Amino acid sequence: MSTTPPGGPGNTPEHSGEYSPEYLDSSGPATTAPANDNKKRLIALGAIVAGGAIVAGGAWAATSFFATGSQPAEALPGSTIAYASVDLDPSGGQKIEAIKTLRKFPGFTDKVNLDTDDDLRERMFEEITKSGECEGLDYADDVKPWLGSRAAIAAVDLGEDEPTAVGVVQVTDSGKADEGMAKLVETCGGSTGAEDGSGDDAAGGTGGWVVDGDWMVIAETEDVAQKVVDATDDGTLAADSAFGQWTGEAGDDGFMSFYVAKGAAKYLEDAAGMGSMLGVPSPLGAAPGSTGFDENCITEATTPEEMEKCFDESADDSTGGTGSEELPAEVQQMINDFDGAAATVRFNDGAVEVEYAMSNYQSDFTKFLSSEEGVDMVSDLPEDTIAAFGFSLSKGWAQGMLDYVKTIVPDEAATIDDQLAQFESETGLAFPEDVETLLGEGVTVSVGSGIDPDAIANGGPGEIPVGIKIKGDADEIQAVLDKISALAGPEAEQYLQVTEGDGYAVLALQDSYRDTLESDSGLGSSDLYSKVIDDDAQTVLFVNFDADDDWLVRLSKDEPEISENLAPLSAFGVSGWVDDDVVHGMLKLTTN
Template sequence: MMSSNLPPSAAPEPEGSQAEYLEQGSGAPLPPAAAPARNLRPFVIGGVAVAGLAVAGGAAWAAMSFFSTGSQPAEALPGSTLAYLAVDLDPSGGQKIEAIRTLNKFPAFKDELDLDTDDDIMKRLFDEIQADAECANLDYEDDIASWLGNRAGVAVVDAEPTVVGAIQVTDAEAAEAGLEKLRNCGANGDASEPAPADAEMGFAVEGDWAVVAETDDIAARVLADGAEGSLADDSAYQTWTERAGDPGIVTVYVAADAADALVDNLDRFFGSAEDLGGLVIEQSAYDDGTVSSEGDVTVAGEQVPDDTAETMESLFEGFDGMAATLRFSDGAIELEQAGSFGSQFQLLYASDRGADAMTTLPSDTVAAFGVGFEEGWLRALAEQFAQQFGDLMGEDMTVDDMFEELSTQTGLDIPQDVETLTGESMVFALGPDFSPEQFMSSGDGSDVPMGVKIKGDAEGIEEVLDKLRDLAGTDADIIGSESADGFVAISPSDDFRAALLEDGGLGDTAAFKDVIREAEQAGAVFYVDFDAGDDWLVELSGDDPEAKANLAPLSAVGGSTWTEGDVIHAVLRLTTDD
């Protein structure tokens, strides 16, 4: 059955069976995203109340839910979909337990929301939003919960990008009636008053899915294209979502063709040529800029070349797709991503030494950021920059010319001295007694537990540091350094410098191992321990007992990136105390 007209919103109907811990069947889809430019007219209308309900419901249930192997919105969308975001609001019982156990550690969730496992959270949200922006003659049970399923997605389809929404429905006939009422709400604020015939928004329902789009025809075509070959069956989609790890509550996918579509439709995403020209003038230092009717930009009497498309093409050159997943995992909230972004991005993560120096930091380190470096990294980065943004360097300037000029200005031998200084692995670290107030009030930094540790050619690094101290003059004490066993520690604090130089075993701590994935092959790593230094994060909340109680469960946050062939992986984890 196909039908027409209008957007989705809030709240599912229970599907009859309950998970072993948390009742399933409550939740709402995320609404379709707004069109990316002013000539892509919005097509999702359900009124402020309905839109708010969808967003709030999706967020609340995404927080309480985990993945379930059931029908997904990708099954209703065409295989040519350019970008896709889906929320699964009906995860399996065991994964729901993992989510609820994690979230119940926070009083704001457990006590203040006052939710039982069998509460219909969507009914609660619907009532609250209706109180703020009421839609007349709209009944939750009859008009929403009677048809809305537990999974929804937002997608960009077609070479000329069009945003659509795909929503699981439990009753096609009821969905048609409910969507019609929501359309009326958006147009008139009254579900019983028909929307104008020229309202440029529509929907189509077929089987277990409704698609919402700008027009009925677009929605129907998307469903038909999905039936012929769905995104779920597309090999690229399958490959990238598998690379993003175990499925979770949110799935994101961007196809390789999305980059070309973005470049081909720059005016639809960023405005007209005149708008872009005006932006150039606005951000320049000149007052006498002009933009012609064709969008040609003249600043200080010189025409500015329109190389926006070329720059974007260069930026996305080599992009071959990506996917990401948000999930609950072992008492943590985890975001995992995998993508092929081209050599210009891969260069930044090519090393597998990002954690080499970090793992030797003191075990009570509060925060650290580490990066690994391959030989010749600075020259490679400069050559890549010159290839993409050569105009900024000047027409006749080469990379060698740029290095020579920088060397003359600084007294350093560039790029050799810079690459020697960074070593194989470098980490910036904060000790357990660090505080922003201490940092701001310190005169010379000698009392601030802050510094850098480098793994590399210690003798060569010290020689470069001597050059920097000569340049610093009277401020040379800030670059105090010590070296031992192939490491150099740099800090204005004698005590912290000595602590940095020791092998403190941070990499062997439970908090580090729990929060950092693939440390042995990571190109870049960051780490923050919320429990270090007598629970410094809790102390930052001052005398607010509510804030203290909700910050106390947090243990650590960290992220790591690594490469496998031409694929860049990244994992971000936020862990909680047991």
């Protein structure tokens, strides 16, 4: 059975900013609400059961996990182009990991104070309805008997001009789910059917849902929800090979999962054309001001209808009524090359992880970052390093980057060349030769132990333990730095002197830190580094919160509340690497 409450015309994706629980507010006795209010209430209620973990508080969602078993992808068609799921199951290993991790932070314990046996769905429901709305609605009687633990929000391509936004909620009892959803709407200020009792969309629907087996699909109208359900007859998202490929590339399951399909690229293409139509400088290369858009029209518009007419007239005047704009071939190729992306958020061994994978649709850029030289350099930094960033660069990278930028903004290519020529004339620096020499084959920027705010305040930059190591010829690098020194003046010259240390050129503000960097050390073999940096990394960012006598806690000691919530942090790492046609990334934050 499906139910569609009545009301005004259906919402569209561009009005999604109205979909907020704030529409549940009321200030008087329950009365029949206007159609639009009913619609907003239903969308808000849909947010409670479908997107509540995202809308109402990551704190609740952050204690859940993506368990094995049925998933919302089974209730969505293969034409789904974007998907975000969450699991609110109150049991499982990841929940235990999450609770153990989050309870280390006093702020979480004070504000949330979740225990392992708490029903996260109930806590979320209480948080959303604590303002006093939905009086008379009881979670144990009206929601718990039918609400499952898994939910998702998604965008589905149903062949329309824009994707269709839907929510999917797991249900444990289909009959009670239909009744329970109807009571949610009625109790919270909406109505459960047309005034004539027919429940027909034609009578004026405010939104709708369809219960199909173990899932409830919530959409703009019941008719749209039914279309989504019917579309699964041609194949589900869960059975789609691309979905399986990209979610697999994103690693082990977690408590949240995200997916973007290749089909989403066509909407990016449409957006790029729309940006050009409006005369907006497009990052995808559309020429600004090429459409004859009348800025006075939108300035003088006093109603939404008049503003919309401005856009319609602009499209007719500039593009023959199609609103389209041809993209540069290189940009079109990048869109065509995008095959998909996915990400997973999980708890693991006292750490929270975000792992992602996406198609390497920018291979002309990423090919210059495929060496592990920069990561090897980070591994050779002192073990007590506070923070470090390392990357590698293949020969020809500077010219390659310039060519890449020109493909993004082809109409500015000639201007870029003119500006570079002027830059070379004024500075004496040669591009790309000097830039490639300066950064060599790999670079690390690091901060060492010994941060003393008082010493820095009194002694200046020379007291800061910051340094740079470059894989390259020290003499050639110094020659480039000499050109920069001549431009920067004598005050900068003392900081632009390199020394050579075991094949690297070394720059440092502090003499003692320079000495440390000139020889190899063992950061890469430390336990903390190994916990947060992936073995396959080609680009690395590493932060050690435990180093230098808990430097972050020490520096924040004058703010006790902040300091005690920073104390549990141990290390943070970001790893990036390219594996053939896939770009991988991993973010890890560990606690003590």
